[in-house]
Amino acid sequence: MARCDDLAMHSDEPGRLTRRYGTPALRAAQDAVAAWMEAAGMGVRRDAVGNLLGRYHGSDPAAGTLLLGSHLDSVRDAGRYDGPLGVLVGLAAVEHLHARGERLPFAIELVAFADEEGLRFGTAYLGSGVFTGALDAASLALADDAGVTLADAIRAFGGEPDALAAARRDGADLLAYLEVHIEQGPTLEARNLPVGVVTAIAGRSGLQVTFAGEAGHAGTVAMPLRRDALCAAAEFVLAAEETARSLPGLVATVGQIAAEPGAGNVIPGLVRLSLDVRHADDAARDDALRRLRARTDEIAAHRRVVATWELVNDNPAIACEPALAATLARAVEQTGHHTHRLPSGAGHDGVMLTHLCPVAMLFVRCAGGVSHNPAESVTAEDVAVAIETVDRCLLLLATAPSSP
Ligand SMILES: [Zn+2]
Numbered sequence: 001m002a003r004c005d006d007l008a009m010h011s012d013e014p015g016r017l018t019r020r021y022g023t024p025a026l027r028a029a030q031d032a033v034a035a036w037m038e039a040a041g042m043g044v045r046r047d048a049v050g051n052l053l054g055r056y057h058g059s060d061p062a063a064g065t066l067l068l069g070s071h072l073d074s075v076r077d078a079g080r081y082d083g084p085l086g087v088l089v090g091l092a093a094v095e096h097l098h099a100r101g102e103r104l105p106f107a108i109e110l111v112a113f114a115d116e117e118g119l120r121f122g123t124a125y126l127g128s129g130v131f132t133g134a135l136d137a138a139s140l141a142l143a144d145d146a147g148v149t150l151a152d153a154i155r156a157f158g159g160e161p162d163a164l165a166a167a168r169r170d171g172a173d174l175l176a177y178l179e180v181h182i183e184q185g186p187t188l189e190a191r192n193l194p195v196g197v198v199t200a201i202a203g204r205s206g207l208q209v210t211f212a213g214e215a216g217h218a219g220t221v222a223m224p225l226r227r228d229a230l231c232a233a234a235e236f237v238l239a240a241e242e243t244a245r246s247l248p249g250l251v252a253t254v255g256q257i258a259a260e261p262g263a264g265n266v267i268p269g270l271v272r273l274s275l276d277v278r279h280a281d282d283a284a285r286d287d288a289l290r291r292l293r294a295r296t297d298e299i300a301a302h303r304r305v306v307a308t309w310e311l312v313n314d315n316p317a318i319a320c321e322p323a324l325a326a327t328l329a330r331a332v333e334q335t336g337h338h339t340h341r342l343p344s345g346a347g348h349d350g351v352m353l354t355h356l357c358p359v360a361m362l363f364v365r366c367a368g369g370v371s372h373n374p375a376e377s378v379t380a381e382d383v384a385v386a387i388e389t390v391d392r393c394l395l396l397l398a399t400a401p402s403s404p
Helices: 001-006 024-039 083-099 126-131 137-141 150-156 231-247 283-305 322-334 379-397
Strands: 041-046 052-056 065-071 109-112 174-182 193-201 203-212 251-253 257-258 270-279 307-315 341-344 361-365
Touching: 001 024, 001 083, 024 041, 024 083, 052 065, 052 083, 065 083, 065 283, 065 379, 083 109, 083 174, 083 379, 109 126, 109 231, 137 150, 137 307, 174 270, 174 379, 193 322, 193 379, 203 231, 203 283, 231 251, 231 257, 231 283, 283 307, 322 361, 322 379, 341 361, 361 379
Parallel strands: 065 109, 065 174, 174 361, 193 341
Antiparallel strands: 041 052, 052 109, 193 361, 203 270, 203 307, 251 270, 257 270
């Protein structure tokens, strides 16, 4: 908890926590974590994009490597636990081994990803994308608000933009990736549980929906003659809400809406809006999109407007590996707590890591489900349960090395 407080002091902005990729604040946070890693008996290095890696070697070189980790960057005006908590819980587990002079058969590699949130360049999973070889080289030309390209930012951070493809971590020796993260939702709090085992990271569809009607004079066009695009969009927003409420586990959000021409005395002729739909089960998400598409066509026909529906991005759900999740659940039981399984509505580095190895996640209860906000809060007692769970999970994996 004290280390989370320490890392929160390293910010790009005075008075609030904002830690973007490649900044002096991120470097300072990494330097602090690197020193703790070294003190815990780990060999420390940085890869070509600046991910920080600490390695605690195992007793059997043939037993492979278990990855623990999370990210050290943040959103703007962030809380202090989203990301750093997962790195520091992993660190604590290694410290416990080191203090006992104990080696597990497998090595542990603790990864502090340099950019997960994508605040500076709009590139979610930049750190884990390089680590897994999934980053598109075209992203290097992206520029931040100040016009600095990603390639230059990588160079300034001590990395090598030309070596990113070669920096991909070979997955051959990897047993699994295990990440601890705050829940960012209210489920564990509602069930009065300190931790939960993640079943899947929800799939997500992002769409742009457009309604084209006819602009006209707000004073002269009689109501029955209107083809008001914004009224159609209003029906659509409520239909999206209704669809989501009728399907358990589904969430749907219209977060952006723009009406044209956008004058108080003109009937809106054109409306563009965003739609974000998520579910842990891809078939359920597809079904919801089909239903909502049919509703959209009904609304358009009824209001004599033209609806168009464009899929902007479509990411499948990522299942956590069942055997590994079961081992994690057993570790939770050993701490004396009931195991609750829950999906993650938010994306995490584990999405990228599934390209390399099995993935499991442990969620820690956070107050009010609040995240991406300075009010983000966890208790020392819950964090202690998370650390003990990871400790016990490592021992379970060591006694059954084939289980991941
Ligand atoms: Zn996070």
